[in-house]
Amino acid sequence: MATCNTCGSEFDGNFCSQCGQAAKLKRIDAHYVSHEIQHLLHFEKGFLLTVKELLLKPGQSIREHLMVNRTRHIKPIPFLIFTSLIYTLISHYFHLDEAYKPKGQDAVLLSKSSISTLFAWVEGHFGYANILMGGLIALWMKIFFRKYQYNIFEITILLCFVMGEGMLLLSLVTIVAGLTHSVLLFGIAGFIIWLYAAWAIGQFFDRKNASSYIKAFLAYVLGNILFYLILIIIGFLYDIITK
Numbered sequence: 129m130a131t132c133n134t135c136g137s138e139f140d141g142n143f144c145s146q147c148g149q150a151a152k153l154k155r156i157d158a159h160y161v162s163h164e165i166q167h168l169l170h171f172e173k174g175f176l177l178t179v180k181e182l183l184l185k186p187g188q189s190i191r192e193h194l195m196v197n198r199t200r201h202i203k204p205i206p207f208l209i210f211t212s213l214i215y216t217l218i219s220h221y222f223h224l225d226e227a228y229k230p231k232g233q234d235a236v237l238l239s240k241s242s243i244s245t246l247f248a249w250v251e252g253h254f255g256y257a258n259i260l261m262g263g264l265i266a267l268w269m270k271i272f273f274r275k276y277q278y279n280i281f282e283i284t285i286l287l288c289f290v291m292g293e294g295m296l297l298l299s300l301v302t303i304v305a306g307l308t309h310s311v312l313l314f315g316i317a318g319f320i321i322w323l324y325a326a327w328a329i330g331q332f333f334d335r336k337n338a339s340s341y342i343k344a345f346l347a348y349v350l351g352n353i354l355f356y357l358i359l360i361i362i363g364f365l366y367d368i369i370t371k
Contacts, residue, residue, distance in 0.1 A: 174202040182293040187331025190289050194282055204288035205259065211295035212254035218299045222306025242370075243363030250359070257355075258295070262287040264358075265351025272343040273333050290328045294321040322348055 130151050131137070132144040139145045142152075178201040181189035193201050201207075250257040266283045278286075301317035304310075325348045330341035 174200065175207070178202045178207060178289070179293065179296060182289055182328065185331075186290065186293070186328035187333075187335055190286050190328075190332055193289070194285065201289075204285045204292070208258055208262070208288040208292040208295070209256070211292040211299070212258050215295045215299045215302065216251070216254045218302050218306070222302060241363060242366045243360055246359045246363050254295070258291050259288070261351060261355040262291055264354045265348055268347035268350045268354075269329070269344070272347050273340075276333055286329065286332055290325050293328070294324055297321055297324060 130139060132139060132147060132149050134149040135144065135147045137144055137146040139151075143150055178189075181201070189201065193204075262284055265287055266280055269283050269287075270278075270280055273283075298317055298321050301313065301320065305313040305317070322345065326341050326345035329344035329348070330337075333344070334340040
């Protein structure tokens with residue numbers, strides 16, 4: 129008889145009959161770490177399936193996740209964080225973020241500002257920043273699409289999928305911009321992502337109604353503006369208080 133290290137039950141065999149804990153744990157190795165990452169991202173089908181369906185039929189696939197089956201796709205919040213991490217790593221690798229940093233006297237002034245610190249946090253923690261930004265976009269969407277009766281949490285899940293796919297598209301454009309040294313292409317990429325978001329969100333609510341795409345685009349733009357406006361106000365007030 130063996131005693132389970134997890135629940136304290138006595139059992140025979142390789143696994144505890146009460147909690148399923150293995151009698152002898154294997155050492156952590158590369159296979160274990162790889163399996164844990166794949167399990168987290170549901171790589172065996174969830175991640176790649178999610179990316180594909182969000183690209184081809186975003187509205188239908190997200191409605192299916194909300195109302196029918198939540199096991200086919202990767203969980204939306206880890207999806208957004210992981211795709212944002214991919215974008216952050218690619219952007220830093222090609223040093224494209226350097227092209228948008230102020231130079232000369234402006235850089236000296238901003239380096240002493242809390243606003244620049246907040247903006248730097250956003251760039252270094254894009255996944256968490258996207259979640260916060262998504263909350264603000266969700267508020268605008270709740271206003272523009274109030275007749276559809278989706279609650280704020282369902283709308284937030286919708287945005288996690290849409291913004292996560294947007295991060296992958298932005299990553300792809302960043303690679304092309306980095307290889308071709310085209311800062312202009314990288315700048316246009318942001319607008320392309322907004323267009324994708326408007327298309328995906330419009331499909332979710334009413335793909336046959338042109339106003340759905342317009343309202344989705346406005347909600348996305350206003351949410352982005354409000355997010356950065358709040359950062360600027362917080363940084364400005366902090367500098368006033370601490371001086």
